[in-house]
Amino acid sequence: MLKEKKINKLVIFLFLLTVLTSAQFIYAEGLAEQEVIDLLDISLRNLTQELKTLNPEIRKVLFYSLKGDRRNISQPLLRQLQGKIESTFVTAGLKLVYAPGFKPIQIGVSEERVSLVSGFKDIDEMRETAAKLKLDGFMEGELFLAERRLHLNIRIFDAETMAIVWSKDFSNILPTPPPKPRTTGIDIGFGGAGLSLSRTVDSQDLSVPSFVYYYTADLRITQTSELIKNSRYIFGGQIFYLSEGVESKKISLVSGKLVGGGFALRGGIYLSLIKAPTKSKNRSWLATELSLGKIFSPGVSQTAFFLGVECDITEDMSSAFRVAYVIPKEITVETSKKVSAGGIYYEISLLRFNFNP
Numbered sequence: 001m002l003k004e005k006k007i008n009k010l011v012i013f014l015f016l017l018t019v020l021t022s023a024q025f026i027y028a029e030g031l032a033e034q035e036v037i038d039l040l041d042i043s044l045r046n047l048t049q050e051l052k053t054l055n056p057e058i059r060k061v062l063f064y065s066l067k068g069d070r071r072n073i074s075q076p077l078l079r080q081l082q083g084k085i086e087s088t089f090v091t092a093g094l095k096l097v098y099a100p101g102f103k104p105i106q107i108g109v110s111e112e113r114v115s116l117v118s119g120f121k122d123i124d125e126m127r128e129t130a131a132k133l134k135l136d137g138f139m140e141g142e143l144f145l146a147e148r149r150l151h152l153n154i155r156i157f158d159a160e161t162m163a164i165v166w167s168k169d170f171s172n173i174l175p176t177p178p179p180k181p182r183t184t185g186i187d188i189g190f191g192g193a194g195l196s197l198s199r200t201v202d203s204q205d206l207s208v209p210s211f212v213y214y215y216t217a218d219l220r221i222t223q224t225s226e227l228i229k230n231s232r233y234i235f236g237g238q239i240f241y242l243s244e245g246v247e248s249k250k251i252s253l254v255s256g257k258l259v260g261g262g263f264a265l266r267g268g269i270y271l272s273l274i275k276a277p278t279k280s281k282n283r284s285w286l287a288t289e290l291s292l293g294k295i296f297s298p299g300v301s302q303t304a305f306f307l308g309v310e311c312d313i314t315e316d317m318s319s320a321f322r323v324a325y326v327i328p329k330e331i332t333v334e335t336s337k338k339v340s341a342g343g344i345y346y347e348i349s350l351l352r353f354n355f356n357p
Contacts, residue, residue: 033077039150040084043170048092054156054166058136060095061156062129064118069144075107075114082116085141085154097133123162130159137165149173185222185232185356189320189349192216193240196343200330208339214240214261216347222270222356230272234291239263266293266306276312283312283356295326295345302342303327312354320349 063086068078086096108115120126126138137159143152149171156166194211218238225231241261268291276283289308294301308322328342 036077036145036150037080037084039172040081040152043150043152043172044088047088050168051092051094058156058158058165060097060135061137061139062097062133062135063139064120065115065140067113067115067142070109070112070114072145073114078114078116081143097135127159135159182224185354187220187352187354187356189218189352191347191349193345193347195326195341195345198340200338200340214242216240225269230275232270234270234289235267237263237265262295262297264293264295264304266291268292268306283315284310286311289322300329300331302329304345316354318352318354320352322347
C-alpha cells in the first residue's frame with residue numbers, strides 16, 4: 001500500500017510538471033526570427049526619404065553600437081539585424097565604415113540586454129578614431145520587441161562635437177496573418193490498458209494483482225484551436241472490456257463491476273510538439289494530449305487526469321501512449337469484500353486510424 005501511494009504521488013507530480021512545461025512551450029513562443037527580420041524590413045522601407053533630413057556633410061559614419069532586449073532577441077539574431085540595418089543605410093546613400101583594426105565589435109550580455117559595441121573608453125578616444133578614419137559621425141541603435149511590434153531607434157552623432165545630428169524612431173507592427181479555417185478530425189484507436197488495484201482491510205484473502213488489464217477501443221474528435229498555435233481541442237470516448245481481473249479460488253469476482261468493463265469520456269487539448277514537414281495533412285512526429293475525464297462502470301464513476309504522447313507513422317496511421325491518474329475508489333467484488341481501484345492507469349494504442357484534414 002505504501003509503495004502504491006508513492007507511485008501515485010509520482011504520477012501526479014509528472015503530470016503537473018508536463019502541464020507546466022507544455023504551457024510554457026505554448027505561451028512563451030513569440031515572433032520567429034524570420035518574422036523579426038521581415039518586420040525590420042517593413043520599418044526601414046522609408047529610410048531613404050528619412051535620411052534627406054540628415055546634414056549632407058555627414059556621410060562617412062561608423063556604426064559602433066547596437067543594443068537589444070535579451071528577453072526576445074538572441075545574439076545571432078542581433079547580428080543579423082545589425083547586418084540588415086547596415087545594408088539598408090548603405091543602399092540609402094550613407095557610407096558606413098568597418099574598422100576592426102581600431103575598435104572591433106564586441107558582444108556584451110547583461111540580465112536585460114544583449115549588445116554589439118566597439119567599446120570606446122571615452123569621447124576623446126572616439127574623436128581620435130574619427131580623425132584616423134576621417135569620419136563624419138558615429139551611429140548607434142537600440143531595438144526591442146513588444147508582441148508583434150518592433151521599436152528601433154537610430155541616432156547619428158557629429159564626430160567632432162558629439163552632438164546628435166539625426167535621430168529617428170522606426171516603429172512598425174507585423175500584420176496579423178488571417179486566421180486559418182477551423183478543421184475537424186476524427187481518429188479511431190485499438191489497443192490495451194491497465195488499471196492499478198490494491199487490497200483493502202477486508203479483502204486480504206483475495207488474490208489481487210497489481211493491475212487489471214483490458215482490451216480498448218476509442219474514438220476521438222478534434223477541432224482546430226484558434227487560441228494556441230499548433231493545437232487542437234479534443235473530445236474522446238472509449239470502451240474497455242476485461243482481459244484479466246481479480247480471482248479468488250479461481251473464480252472471477254469482477255463480472256459487472258468497475259474492473260470488469262465500462263466506458264470513459266474525456267476532453268482536453270492536443271498539442272503538436274514536432275510537426276511533420278507535410279502540407280497535405282496535420283501530421284506530427286511528436287504530439288501530446290492533456291485531458292480530464294471520467295471512467296464509468298455500473299454504479300461507479302471515477303475522475304481521471306490523462307497525459308498522452310503520440311507519434312504519426314503515416315498521414316493516416318499513428319501510435320499513442322496515455323497514462324492517467326485515476327482517483328481511487330473502493331468497489332465490492334464479493335458480498336462484503338472490497339478492492340481499491342485507481343491510481344495509475346495506462347493505455348497503449350498500437351494502431352490508430354486518423355481522418356484529419
